[in-house]
Amino acid sequence: MAEPQKKGEMLPEDVGSDDCLTSYTHIYSPDLLKDQVAFITGGGSGIGLRIAEIFMRHGCDTVIASRNLDKLKEAATKLSAASGRRCLPLCIDVRQPESIAAAVEETLKELGRIDILVNNAAGNFLCPASSLSFNAFKTVLEIDTMGTFNTSKVVYEKWLQDHGGCIVNISATLGYRGQALQVHAGSAKAANDAMTKHLAVEWGPSGVRVNTVAPGPVSGTEGFRRLGGPRGEAAGAFQSIPLQRAGNKTEMAHCALFLASRASSYVTGAIMVADGGAWLTSANDVSLLMGIASKSAKL
Numbered sequence: 001m002a003e004p005q006k007k008g009e010m011l012p013e014d015v016g017s018d019d020c021l022t023s024y025t026h027i028y029s030p031d032l033l034k035d036q037v038a039f040i041t042g043g044g045s046g047i048g049l050r051i052a053e054i055f056m057r058h059g060c061d062t063v064i065a066s067r068n069l070d071k072l073k074e075a076a077t078k079l080s081a082a083s084g085r086r087c088l089p090l091c092i093d094v095r096q097p098e099s100i101a102a103a104v105e106e107t108l109k110e111l112g113r114i115d116i117l118v119n120n121a122a123g124n125f126l127c128p129a130s131s132l133s134f135n136a137f138k139t140v141l142e143i144d145t146m147g148t149f150n151t152s153k154v155v156y157e158k159w160l161q162d163h164g165g166c167i168v169n170i171s172a173t174l175g176y177r178g179q180a181l182q183v184h185a186g187s188a189k190a191a192n193d194a195m196t197k198h199l200a201v202e203w204g205p206s207g208v209r210v211n212t213v214a215p216g217p218v219s220g221t222e223g224f225r226r227l228g229g230p231r232g233e234a235a236g237a238f239q240s241i242p243l244q245r246a247g248n249k250t251e252m253a254h255c256a257l258f259l260a261s262r263a264s265s266y267v268t269g270a271i272m273v274a275d276g277g278a279w280l281t282s283a284n285d286v287s288l289l290m291g292i293a294s295k296s297a298k299l
């Protein structure tokens with residue numbers, strides 16, 4: 001029998017560098033995604049990279065797609081070495097539908113199918129609404145919301161509508177109670193949560209499930225560094241989180257894995273909150289975030 005989670009224990013293990021895990025114990029069947037293909041935006045770093053690794057450790061081939069091809073190539077080499085599966089690095093800007101279309105064509109040529117789309121690419125920084133330029137607000141909405149729609153639409157039209165499959169969006173719980181310095185990202189993610197439900201309804205008859213993972217703060221990521229401060233100054237805020245800590249990338253990847261697999265075959269239109277209970281309780285700590293923002297260079 002597997003050991004139950006102990007008080008305060010962080011499960012599953014998250015051991016290793018920022019890249020790939022140095023050790024991994026399967027919780028799900030290692031064949032859960034065997035011979036499937038996943039297209040993961042922003043898969044070259046942070047949470048997206050860990051999703052790619054965990055999917056590959058469950059038998060999946062992946063495409064990791066974002067703007068920086070050198071970063072993607074390096075990540076793909078490490079991912080294939082860690083898992084023995086294929087990983088195709090492809091350059092896209094989710095704001096440009098034609099770049100997505102070209103990458104999807106390349107995926108279908110090289111890997112033959114796309115069973116899973118993970119919309120993980122995003123942009124964020126701390127900024128008071130009064131200082132935020134119109135273009136800054138627009139930029140974040142274009143990456144997070146338009147990017148999610150653009151990629152979903154292209155993958156749906158070119159593959160999912162005829163073959164079925166699933167889409168997993170990566171959101172954030174930060175907007176659920178309102179958060180200082182985050183009007184741009186919170187607005188974008190709220191739109192994405194609505195998009196999840198609309199597309200789940202519209203594309204369900206084609207056999208396409210659409211769901212979301214909504215993380216709270218996730219350690220070891222660029223998002224955490226930008227919002228939590230370069231030296232983790234926001235760590236004190238975690239006392240207000242019921243589970244008293246940040247999450248880790250493997251925990252987010254396991255949520256995505258569940259939603260991408262047959263384990264969730266009757267789940268669609270769902271928002272899976274994975275934030276340790278943060279949004280239920282956390283204070284909207286304006287002074288803390290203001291302090292971090294004032295010390296951070298413009299990122």
Ligand SMILES: CC/C=C\C/C=C\C/C=C\C/C=C\C/C=C\C/C=C\C=C\C(=O)SCCNC(=O)CCNC(=O)[C@H](O)C(C)(C)COP(=O)(O)OP(=O)(O)OC[C@H]1O[C@@H](n2cnc3c(N)ncnc32)[C@H](O)[C@@H]1OP(=O)(O)O
Nearest residue numbers: 123124125133135136172174217223227228234237282299
């Ligand atoms: C970690 C949390 C810690 C503490 C929180 C407190 C309490 C915790 C308790 C409970 C809370 C529970 C949950 C919340 C926690 C979690 C966080 C939630 C969400 C996290 C999201 C992310 O992490 S997203 C991923 C982060 N990674 C990236 O952003 C990488 C990609 N980013 C980029 O490419 C750029 O940064 C970009 C987004 C700006 C886009 O680049 P580009 O297209 O090149 O655009 P630019 O031309 O550079 O800029 C466009 C306009 O934007 C303006 N801009 C850019 N940067 C800033 C900035 N830092 N501040 C203000 N404005 C900026 C820029 O000037 C341009 O505007 P102009 O008007 O000048 O043209």
Ligand SMILES: NC(=O)C1=CN([C@@H]2O[C@H](COP(=O)(O)OP(=O)(O)OC[C@H]3O[C@@H](n4cnc5c(N)ncnc54)[C@H](OP(=O)(O)O)[C@@H]3O)[C@@H](O)[C@H]2O)C=CC1
Nearest residue numbers: 042045046047066067068093094121122172218221222223
């Ligand atoms: N870290 C955290 O605490 C939290 C994160 N999240 C969400 O998790 C996801 C991953 O964040 P995280 O791992 O922290 O951050 P990262 O910065 O590591 O991931 C963002 C990825 O998006 C890619 N990207 C950005 N803009 C574009 C674009 N225009 N076109 C294509 N790709 C793009 C980046 O690659 P490149 O620069 O090469 O294009 C990068 O790989 C995001 O959706 C974020 O909102 C949610 C809550 C908390």
